[in-house]
Amino acid sequence: MIELKTPAEIERMHVTGRFVAEVLTEVGRIADVGVNLLDLEHHVRGMIKRRGAESCYWDYAPSFGEGPFRNVICLSVNDAVLHGLPHDYVLRDGDVLTADIAVSIDGWVADSARTVIVGNAAEEDLRIIRATEEALEAGIAAARPGNRLGDISAAIGAVASDYGYPVNTEFGGHGLGRTMHEDPHVSNKGQAGRGMKLRPGLTLALEPWLARTTDKIVYDPDGWTIRSADGSRTAHSEHTIAITPDAPEVLTRRPAEAA
Structure with a gap:
């Protein structure tokens, strides 16, 4: 069942979205060489608690996961791209880090993800991040009344194809x-x-994610972390959007993106 939201409800989602954007901005700021993923997890827990928000991940137990998820953010490194379980790992120079978070504030959810590079960046890593960001913007641009869901999917896939990445x-x-x-x-x-x-x-989370050389995935023994099947590096970009009569509204836009 698809529930259309009122303008007032979309604004309440936007409140949540601004906080999600704040969290991802902060994660990008403090993710550095020598930082442990568990430190990032606990930092975000503190932000959520101070805001009075509720993690959508804590105790989440879908069919594809291994038991309830007991963290508040997904942190995926290098060839890991989705549902990365925070663990005792110290970030290294050149690591590709994807942070994905969904929270609820006063009963309304927002969900967003970004990929950043820790320390010095390799051009091929910058390229795949750029591809997911451009694919996301193409999908957002297609999210207009009168268009169809396939128009969003086709716009995202076309950017990936132009870059030569499988989907x-x-x-x-x-x-x-x-x-x-x-x-x-x-x-x-x-x-x-x-x-x-x-x-x-209609409110949607659009989230193009790509691996350099494969469209196949494998799971870690933790039952959650999803990696590219061939070990190639990955990237993931996601925003929560609302379709309005005039133009798509991005509810999780980070200030640096808006600038």
Whole structure:
């Protein structure tokens, strides 16, 4: 069932989205050589507690995970791209770090992810991050009333194709609002003009993620962390958006992006 939100409800999601953007900005600021992933996890726990927010990840137990998730942020490094379980790992120079977080404030959810490079950046890592960011912006631009869900998927997939990256379709974007995962599923590859018609009030998390040389994935023994099957490096960009009568509204835009 797809629930369309009112302008007032979208604004409440935007309040949550601003906080999510603040958290990801802070993670990007403090992620540095020598920082432990568990320190990042505990720093974010403190931010959530001080804000009076609620983690959407804590105790989350979907069919694809191994038991309840007992962390408040996903932290994935290098060839890990989704659902990275924070663990005792010290960041090294050149590491690619993806941070993904969803929280609820006063019953309304926002979800966002970004990939950053720790220390010195290799050009090929910058390139794949740039590809996911451009794919995300293309998907957002296609999220207009009268278009169809496939237009978003096709726009995301076209950018990946232009960069020469394969696209996995097992995990993608999704609806959200009162909960973290609502209908519909938003694939990162699809056909324009197909799928449900987009209407004002629809709120979506769009999240292109890519690996350099494969569209296949493997799971870590922890049952959560998803990696590229061939060990190639990855990137992931995600925003929560609302479709409005005039233009798509990004609810989790970080200040540096807006500038």
